[in-house]
Structure formats: C-alpha cells, structure tokens
Amino acid sequence: DAGVTQSPTHLIKTRGQQVTLRCSPISGHKSVSWYQQVLGQGPQFIFQYYEKEERGRGNFPDRFSARQFPNYSSELNVNALLLGDSALYLCASSSVGTGGGVRNYGYTFGSGTRLTVV
Amino acid sequence: GEDVEQSLFLSVREGDSSVINCTYTDSSSTYLYWYKQEPGAGLQLLTYIFSNMDMKQDQRLTVLLNKKDKHLSLRIADTQTGDSAIYFCAESLGNMDMGRRALTFGSGTRLQVQP
Numbered sequence: 001d002a003g004v005t006q007s008p009t010h011l012i013k014t015r016g017q018q019v020t021l022r023c024s025p026i027s028g029h030k031s032v033s034w035y036q037q038v039l040g041q042g043p044q045f046i047f048q049y050y051e052k053e054e055r056g057r058g059n060f061p062d063r064f065s066a067r068q069f070p071n072y073s074s075e076l077n078v079n080a081l082l083l084g085d086s087a088l089y090l091c092a093s094s095s096v097g098t099g100g101g102v103r104n105y106g107y108t109f110g111s112g113t114r115l116t117v118v
Numbered sequence: 119g120e121d122v123e124q125s126l127f128l129s130v131r132e133g134d135s136s137v138i139n140c141t142y143t144d145s146s147s148t149y150l151y152w153y154k155q156e157p158g159a160g161l162q163l164l165t166y167i168f169s170n171m172d173m174k175q176d177q178r179l180t181v182l183l184n185k186k187d188k189h190l191s192l193r194i195a196d197t198q199t200g201d202s203a204i205y206f207c208a209e210s211l212g213n214m215d216m217g218r219r220a221l222t223f224g225s226g227t228r229l230q231v232q233p
Contacts, residue, residue: 004160033220042122042206042223043161056220090160092221106151107221109161 002027004093004110012116013081021076021113025093031055032074033107034066035090043090049074081117088112122224124207129230136194138227140207143188149210150183151221152192156203164192164205194229202231 005024013019025032031050035043048056049068063079072093078085092107121143130136142150148169153161167174167181167190174181180193194201204226210219 035221035223040225042208042225043221045220045222048220058220092161106163106166108163109153111160 004091004108006089006091006110006113008113009111010114010116012118015081015083015117017081018077018079019081019115021089021091021115022073023076023091023093023110024073025091026095026108029093029095029108030072031094032068032072033092033094034074034076035092036060037088037090037112039087046076083117086115086117088114122207122209122222124205124224124227126225127228127230129232130197132197132199132231132233134197136197136201136229136231138192138194138205138207138229140190140192140224141188142190142207142209144209144222145185145188148219150181150190151208151210152179152181153206153208153223154203155206155226161206197229197231199231199233202229204228
C-alpha cells in the first residue's frame with residue numbers, strides 16, 4: 001500500500017513567485033491536512049480538508065490557499081513568496097470518520113516538500 | 119491558548135532507557151501523540167494515547183499521561199542507535215467531528231544515542 005505521497009520533494013523559488021505543492025493521501029483516506037515545519041521547530045497547522053471542504057485553518061496569511069479534489073488529493077498554493085516561507089511542507093492524511101479501530105484517529109505524514117525561497 | 123512544550127535535547131547510552139517529557143496546556147485535548155522524525159524525513163507516528171487513559175505500552179514504548187499536571191512522557195526501553203531522531207509530542211484539539219482535529223506540536227526533543 002502506498003503511503004502519503006508528496007511532490008515535488010524539493011523546490012527552489014524566488015521571492016514574489018507562486019508555488020503549488022501536491023499531496024496524494026493513503027487510499028481510502030478522505031481527510032488531508034497541511035503543515036509547515038520551519039527548521040528547528042515543530043510543524044504548524046495550515047489547513048485541513050475533509051470531503052473536499054475546508055474544515056480547519058491555522059494562523060497563516062491569505063497568501064496560503066488549498067483545495068481538495070474529488071479523488072481526495074490536495075494542493076497547497078502559496079502566493080507572493082517570502083524568504084520566511086522557506087520550510088518543509090508536510091501533508092498528512094487520516095481516515096477520519098470512516099469507522100474501524102482507534103488507529104483511524106492517527107495521522108500519516110508524507111515525507112514533505114522542502115521549499116527554499118531565495 | 120494551545121501550547122506544547124518539550125525539552126530540546128536528551129543524550130543516553132545504548133541499552134539504557136530514554137524518557138522524553140512533554141507538557142501541554144489545553145485540558146480539552148482528546149488525543150496525545152508521539153511522532154518520530156529522522157533527518158530529512160517526514161513524521162512517523164510512534165504511538166498515541168486517549169486523554170481518558172493513564173498509560174499505554176507498545177513493545178519498547180511506554181506512554182504515561184498525568185492529566186492533572188498536563189504532563190505526557192514517552193519511555194523507550196533498551197534504546198538503540200537507530201532510535202536517534204527528533205521526537206515530537208502533539209495534541210489533538212477540537213471536537214470529535216470529522217475534520218476538526220488539527221494537531222498542535224511541540225518543538226521536538228532531539229534524542230542522541232551513544233554507542
């Protein structure tokens with residue numbers, strides 16, 4: 001079974017540019033969340049989507065947006081990139097609400113996309 | 119507000135037990151998690167505990183939860199060099215409804231295992 005896949009793995013962008021990061025959840029998982037992890041810190045919550053609807057948003061500016069597609073994959077978009085947006089962007093999927101054992105309340109993370117803004 | 123705190127660094131010798139501590143502030147936390155992150159990698163879920171439990175054991179891992187003090191610990195028995203990584207404590211807030219359980223992470227504890 002494939003885990004959570006993210007693309008690209010690495011990306012270098014210039015200040016002011018726009019970037020799109022992609023995530024495919026584990027098959028059968030309907031919830032996708034995005035996190036930003038700045039070097040030396042823990043991940044910070046950006047967005048959560050469930051059944052293609054936004055269900056939660058962290059404390060990030062409007063330059064950050066996301067969407068979830070009918071196949072439950074997701075994209076994270078960041079406009080007008082700043083140097084401070086350089087980070088590892090992590091996607092997590094969970095089988096929230098699909099029943100089964102307690103393991104369903106865990107989140108499985110992808111390996112992330114490392115974004116460097118220069 | 120939500121805040122999760124961890125000590126930054128822990129060094130142990132191979133074969134010893136490691137204890138990584140975490141404190142959280144929100145008493146409405148429903149689930150508490152431990153994740154492991156190796157260099158250049160994503161997060162690996164190690165274990166979790168419900169807020170109505172005091173202890174959970176899973177092979178070499180033991181999680182202790184003190185709800186009164188809002189203190190969570192992860193004990194790794196017989197620590198190996200392969201356990202060297204950053205360990206994150208995380209809490210899940212919000213209600214149990216679908217899609218409203220974002221994780222709040224601590225800053226991570228770097229575990230160094232010396233041979």
